[in-house]
Amino acid sequence: MKLLPERNADRPGNDPIFALNAQAQERKAKGDAVINATVGALLEDDGTLAVLPTVIEALRSVPATKAAGYAPIAGDPTFLEAVRKDLLGASSLRDIAVSAATPGGTGALRHAISTFTERGQSILTSSFYWGPYATIADEHERKVSTFNMFTEARGFDVAAFEKALDDNAKAQGRVLVFLNDPCHNPTGYSMTSAEWEAVRDALVRTSEKVPTTVMADVAYLAFARDTTGFLQYLEPIADKGLVCFAWSGSKGFGLYGQRVGALIACTKDEAQRGAVQRALSYACRGTWSNCNASAMDAVKRCFTDATLDAKVREERARLIALLDGRVRAFNAAAAGTKLVYPRYDGGFFVTVFAKDPKASMEKLTARGVFVVPGPGSLRVALCSVAERDVGALVTALDECL
Numbered sequence: 001m002k003l004l005p006e007r008n009a010d011r012p013g014n015d016p017i018f019a020l021n022a023q024a025q026e027r028k029a030k031g032d033a034v035i036n037a038t039v040g041a042l043l044e045d046d047g048t049l050a051v052l053p054t055v056i057e058a059l060r061s062v063p064a065t066k067a068a069g070y071a072p073i074a075g076d077p078t079f080l081e082a083v084r085k086d087l088l089g090a091s092s093l094r095d096i097a098v099s100a101a102t103p104g105g106t107g108a109l110r111h112a113i114s115t116f117t118e119r120g121q122s123i124l125t126s127s128f129y130w131g132p133y134a135t136i137a138d139e140h141e142r143k144v145s146t147f148n149m150f151t152e153a154r155g156f157d158v159a160a161f162e163k164a165l166d167d168n169a170k171a172q173g174r175v176l177v178f179l180n181d182p183c184h185n186p187t188g189y190s191m192t193s194a195e196w197e198a199v200r201d202a203l204v205r206t207s208e209k210v211p212t213t214v215m216a217d218v219a220y221l222a223f224a225r226d227t228t229g230f231l232q233y234l235e236p237i238a239d240k241g242l243v244c245f246a247w248s249g250s251k252g253f254g255l256y257g258q259r260v261g262a263l264i265a266c267t268k269d270e271a272q273r274g275a276v277q278r279a280l281s282y283a284c285r286g287t288w289s290n291c292n293a294s295a296m297d298a299v300k301r302c303f304t305d306a307t308l309d310a311k312v313r314e315e316r317a318r319l320i321a322l323l324d325g326r327v328r329a330f331n332a333a334a335a336g337t338k339l340v341y342p343r344y345d346g347g348f349f350v351t352v353f354a355k356d357p358k359a360s361m362e363k364l365t366a367r368g369v370f371v372v373p374g375p376g377s378l379r380v381a382l383c384s385v386a387e388r389d390v391g392a393l394v395t396a397l398d399e400c401l
């Protein structure tokens with residue numbers, strides 16, 4: 001007699017990326033020379049986690065009663081208003097936004113899947129995607145369907161997107177699209193304006209036919225070249241559809257473990273907006289009840305206190321420069337090698353295409369270089385590799401592919 005119901009009876013025990021990281025750490029502890037490009041967190045060149053001291057200080061100074069008390073179910077309203085202001089700035093979306101606090105961006109993605117699709121339906125995303133999309137969908141008895149992400153010229157495959165969007169809309173009568181842009185994980189790609197325009201037009205067309213939700217997963221937004229330009233392409237979709245954002249405090253505030261995030265949802269129709277807000281609050285109560293009060297309080301003060309805000313921005317600018325140095329070093333070292341990868345001008349990861357990723361990974365692991373294999377590719381987390389090691393990393397990739 002199985003204690004677990006069939007669908008949970010044979011779950012994989014460990015996230016594969018965390019398992020690979022553990023393997024790299026073990027080798028390092030034995031004294032081997034290791035380049036660990038698996039970790040999805042920004043590390044200083046000495047391998048320690050990069051933090052924003054002002055944010056940590058704000059966290060430490062949360063009053064005891066604030067830290068110990070329950071936060072409002074949908075989140076601290078001042079925190080949410082500050083996030084909406086930071087994210088949406090002067091965009092018209094800001095006037096038509098509702099929101100709920102979530103444990104990281106993951107919580108926002110979870111709420112989108114459970115709130116905006118029916119059981120058994122699929123979310124639509126690109127063929128390269130962050131693995132937990134599938135885990136979250138499966139956990140909620142939903143699926144992921146994908147469209148080919150890159151053309152031969154390694155641009156965003158707009159035609160494949162349009163076709164998949166159409167098929168998805170016809171098949172299930174509603175769509176939920178996840179777009180992880182800018183600084184897509186795992187490829188590092190950010191769409192061009194022309195690609196965004198085509199994506200916008202396709203989503204507007206679809207929103208005139210079936211209920212359409214686009215979820216902009218902006219987990220890496222703070223590290224993008226342009227942090228607001230993409231908003232203009234989302235604005236017209238909110239006329240009839242729903243434009244959502246999964247905002248995360250993990251990368252931009254370096255608060256990975258504090259689990260602070262928000263789902264922002266924008267649509268023009270006021271009545272529907274109210275219904276969305278109620279559905280999100282209900283989903284909060286039905287899952288985690290309420291979020292981390294301390295982290296919300298710290299982030300809120302970092303946004304609303306002008307002195308703290310300026311200090312956070314300055315400290316973040318140092319981290320952006322740290323990562324940008326690695327991105328430049330990667331592109332410079334990869335020029336003239338046989339590495340093939342999409343345009344990469346910022347973000348935690350880049351993906352190099354590989355004919356036999358498993359074989360390449362074994363060769364790399366034998367040399368003490370750890371990356372994450374995916375379909376036809378290897379994900380390289382430059383966020384965790386010191387600039388001085390980037391040249392050796394590229395050489396190893398070039399020799400092992």
Ligand SMILES: Cc1ncc(COP(=O)(O)O)c(C=O)c1O
Nearest residue numbers: 104105106130180185219248250
């Ligand atoms: C693409 C993407 N989306 C969302 C997240 C969510 O992160 P968190 O839940 O820590 O905010 C991550 C984290 O690695 C990510 O890579």
